[in-house]
Amino acid sequence: MADSYAGLSHHYDLIVTSGYYDYDAYTRTLLDLVQDRRLLLEVGVGTGLVCEELLRLADTDLVITGIDHTASMLAQARSRLGSRVRLIQQDVLHMALPTQYDVAFSVGGVWYHIHDHHQGQSQGHTMLGSHLLSDDDNSQALAHLHAALRPGGILLLAAQGPHVNHHRELPGGLLYSQHIQALGDNRFIKDYFVRKHGRTVAHQRSPYRLFTQDEANSLMEQAGFRHERVSNDGLFHQYARR
Numbered sequence: 562m563a564d565s566y567a568g569l570s571h572h573y574d575l576i577v578t579s580g581y582y583d584y585d586a587y588t589r590t591l592l593d594l595v596q597d598r599r600l601l602l603e604v605g606v607g608t609g610l611v612c613e614e615l616l617r618l619a620d621t622d623l624v625i626t627g628i629d630h631t632a633s634m635l636a637q638a639r640s641r642l643g644s645r646v647r648l649i650q651q652d653v654l655h656m657a658l659p660t661q662y663d664v665a666f667s668v669g670g671v672w673y674h675i676h677d678h679h680q681g682q683s684q685g686h687t688m689l690g691s692h693l694l695s696d697d698d699n700s701q702a703l704a705h706l707h708a709a710l711r712p713g714g715i716l717l718l719a720a721q722g723p724h725v726n727h728h729r730e731l732p733g734g735l736l737y738s739q740h741i742q743a744l745g746d747n748r749f750i751k752d753y754f755v756r757k758h759g760r761t762v763a764h765q766r767s768p769y770r771l772f773t774q775d776e777a778n779s780l781m782e783q784a785g786f787r788h789e790r791v792s793n794d795g796l797f798h799q800y801a802r803r
């Protein structure tokens with residue numbers, strides 16, 4: 562089984578909770594869009610940060626399942642969430658789940674929207690990012706996602722800023738940096754580094770691909786998902802499962 566975040570997992574929380582993602586904002590918008598639906602699936606649950614916030618902020622009893630293929634990320638999710646969320650080690654490419662869910666969502670997981678450099682954040686002009694590089698893998702994984710949602714269910718994909726080269730300090734004297742390499746044909750490699758006193762203490766290489774908005778719409782349509790709306794704050798794209 563692939564293990565795409567193993568290299569970074571021990572520093573993951575530190576990186577993403579110190580300015581990379583705004584979990585409070587993501588979670589509040591998610592809950593607005595979820596409304597009174599209760600059965601939720603997080604694709605690429607990671608260390609469980611979104612689930613933890615959902616459980617903290619929700620008024621109702623949510624029943625959440627999270628899947629991820631990286632054992633060391635899931636181990637942290639288990640110690641964070643205990644039995645409050647059902648956690649399953651699965652690759653979305655081969656995902657098979659016993660239940661159909663009302664909502665599937667992902668925050669930086671397998672698919673995510675990226676605000677377009679040229680169009681800005683307004684009007685929901687984004688590209689679709691994917692950790693899966695080939696057309697076939699994207700179609701296959703989306704077919705599994707479609708099967709995991711009940712008819713009339715919704716898919717919520719988070720949007721984030723563009724991947725750019727950058728570095729910043731982390732607590733504990735650590736330095737975080739990321740470097741993007743274009744491979745052509747809208748395929749990229751992103752390298753994440755954590756360094757201390759000039760020495761690399763963690764490195765993760767993560768390939769990804771971008772789909773233009775038209776390509777994304779046709780990929781999603783073929784998989785049985787219709788783009789319905791973008792949340793007012795631009796943080797989530799909502800698809801209806803046909």
Ligand SMILES: C[S@@+](CC[C@H](N)C(=O)[O-])C[C@H]1O[C@@H](n2cnc3c(N)ncnc32)[C@H](O)[C@@H]1O
Nearest residue numbers: 566605606607629630631634652653668669670
């Ligand atoms: C950027 S992290 C996001 C984690 C979490 N959603 C959060 O917001 O902190 C991406 C996660 O997606 C998982 N992932 C990537 N590709 C996957 C795949 N094909 N199947 C299952 N999980 C995958 C990685 O292992 C990683 O834990």
